Amino acid sequence: MRCVADETNKRTLPTTGWAVLGLLSFGEELSGYDLKKRSDLSLRFFYSSPSFSQIYSELKRLEKAGYATSRRIGHDTGTRDKRVYRITEEGLAAVREWARQAPVDPPVLKHGPMLRLWLGHLLEPAQMREVLLRQRDFAEDMRLRAAADAEATQADPAWAYPAVTLKWAERYYTSERDLAAAMLHDVEALPHHRPSGPDQSMGLPS
Template sequence: MTQEPPNLPPTSWAVLGLLSFGQELSGYDLKKWADWSLKFFYWSPSYSQIYGELKRLEKAGYAVSRVELTESTRGKRVYAITDEGRAAVSRWARDAPVEPPVLKHGVMLRAWLGHLMEPERLREVIEQHREYADRMSRLAEVDAEGAAEVAEWAYPELVLRWSKRYYEAERDLARQMLDDLEELARRPPPKPEGGEHARLKK
């Protein structure tokens, strides 16, 4: 019988997953690793979020910490995954239900409200998003190439390449939206009471 994964939020599993690659990591290290990989497809955490999750994981017995002495007067606290934590995150990765991603796309929401904006301003917003997606795709490619040099990061490398393709698609969709806006500008204005709005009012 498959054991149910513990009831932890996905952010906890993300932090525990960072520890699952076998190294002891400080909160600073975890932030750096998350910004290097997780930010492309899931989460770019703050330090307070990371430390909050680490406390949760220690309380659950899934991580342990120790103070590593350094040359400074204050030691550095580092964290490691426990055997129980590795088993738990393995069960979660293997057995958790496959949930559809939740799309909360701020630029699409603003475009949906395009009738409240000047057409040129809407184009500027979408162009900024297109540039952002292009930049993220290039960053993901660089980080994927870095991951390819470390055997333990074989799967993160594949996900970074997935992220690269995702942002390329988002860039291309933004470009298509700009073309759609040009086409819309050439259309004759619709009749006031026609179309789908009239049906929705009934």
Template sequence: MRCVTNEAAEETNGRTLPATSWAVLGLLSFGEELSGYDLKKWSDWSLRFFYWSPSFSQIYSELKRLEKAGYASSRMVAQETGTRDKRVYRITDEGMTAVRRWAREAPVDPPVLKHGPMLRLWLGHLLEPEQMREVLVQHQEFAEKMRRRAVADADGAREEASWAYPTLTLKWAERYYASERDLAAAMLDDIAELESARGAAPAAEPAPAPAPGKPGKRP
């Protein structure tokens, strides 16, 4: 285990670690000794459905940060002849205490919705109706694909007793993507209703945005 000075730990203590660091430390909190490759697989099985789909470079950056804080330790493990040795990581006692405290005491940030199809719908006056429908159909297909993957990963996670709560999270993901799929279908119906109401009349030109500081109607 690396020796970590108090100064280094203070520089990256629990008050300054980003949420992504806690996510990686949370993966280690299940008690396994994991390589960066393992952590990538585990995050793709669970975290990507609701929070983060990290690259390998992001994972290793977070692991360095956690080692500097004294929350994780690493060692090299010899591999078969001709294969490069790999580094594996384990959570430290300090890390377990810190992530438990963070999970119990840190404020829970509300989700921030960054929804590409909704943004495109907001700009629907700039698209042809068929283009808008295609965006929503593609979103339906994406949501259903993610729902099916969440179901499959939840089935696999049930084999591990320690993954009871991640399995519940995958069930949440399944329900979330099912609702996204159904919302897209409902929006297709809304668009059809809007087009029917407009009939063959040409679309009106969009109103100019109000100048800053002046009252105006919101879009």
């Protein structure tokens, strides 16, 4: 009989699926809205916060795999019922194995401001300065948010490791802020004259 790849095999889950399952691994019964809030509280600082559509898509995949179950619950206040999800024993074992066995891949850096800096010869000095100032301010804002969320999660012992991860995020964005400031200083130290032609600006022979 021909072997057909089973879509529910744990090895077929995308990383976003493991992230959603990981959010359920803390033991609480959560709705899609709750998962999005938890994701914004932690994942967005170091990976990516999935959209609502991604979350619900992964929840369907997890249910099909037997890694999560769901049920509808009502409200005494008359508001609409909602569906909540809980991890299964099989799901907990799967995400534990993934966390233990998944290769530690190096992070992929896709840094928009660095790409703009690389193309700085095509910008006016004031434009390049604005890019770096925005990056510096963005990094500082993320640093403050990560610090606040780290402090907020410290009260819950179950979130000890997310709290430590948020401290890592705080230190990362501190570094990003300082790097942007250093790059701003370096750019401002460059000669104001900028060659008009790409061959000249790149130091290539004409």
